[in-house]
Amino acid sequence: MCWNVPEPPEDPSVEEVVAYAELAALAIDPEMNTAVRRQYWRNRPELIRDPHALYLEMGDILTHVVPLVAEGVRPHAGDELDRFVGAHAGARGECDSPLFREHLLIGATDADHRIHRYWTLTERLFGARVTVGRAHDWLYTALAESTDLSSGRADSPS
Numbered sequence: 700m701c702w703n704v705p706e707p708p709e710d711p712s713v714e715e716v717v718a719y720a721e722l723a724a725l726a727i728d729p730e731m732n733t734a735v736r737r738q739y740w741r742n743r744p745e746l747i748r749d750p751h752a753l754y755l756e757m758g759d760i761l762t763h764v765v766p767l768v769a770e771g772v773r774p775h776a777g778d779e780l781d782r783f784v785g786a787h788a789g790a791r792g793e794c795d796s797p798l799f800r801e802h803l804l805i806g807a808t809d810a811d812h813r814i815h816r817y818w819t820l821t822e823r824l825f826g827a828r829v830t831v832g833r834a835h836d837w838l839y840t841a842l843a844e845s846t847d848l849s850s851g852r853a854d855s856p857s
Contacts, residue, residue, distance in 0.1 A: 705824040715824065722820040725813055734811040743802070746791040753790040760786060764834040774841035783838045800846050 705722070708715045725731050747753055760782045767779065774780075784795045784803065793799055818832030 705821055708824065718820045718823050722817065722824070725817045725820070728813065731813045731817065734814055735817075743791065746793075748790060748792060750790075753786060756786040756790075757783075760838075761831050761834045764837050765829045768829045768833050768837050774837045774844065776841060776845045780838060780841040780845060784842065797846065800842060804843060804846060 705719070707719055711719065744750075760779060763782075764779050781795065784800055787803055788795045788799050814832070818830055818836075821830050821832065822828075
């Protein structure tokens, strides 16, 4: 995931300085940290048996999603989403099911404005390079569209 931490530009414009400063402020915001952890680990993180293994598996999955995002492929059900859900289910000793997919959306922070702002600023500094944030958002959208829950309902416990 470290390939998503931009270095300060060598000869930055005023806009890049402001963007980098805002990015740094977001990165040290404790509430942002909580929202990102919730986004990454999803619902019921206390059930994850091996967080490091899930982290590595998610990194592998996201590297397969990045080319889809770069090519403008719309989020959809398929192998990438199945691997994403399967990784989370397996890490918790559960199986992929419609109910499990809905549980992954409960309390989701994917729509948190700070997360979106962070990735917007990161993209501004990286240019056209696809970030983990965009790849993760692709998976979240595919997951939300694969369930009976709308994005609005997904963010509140049921």
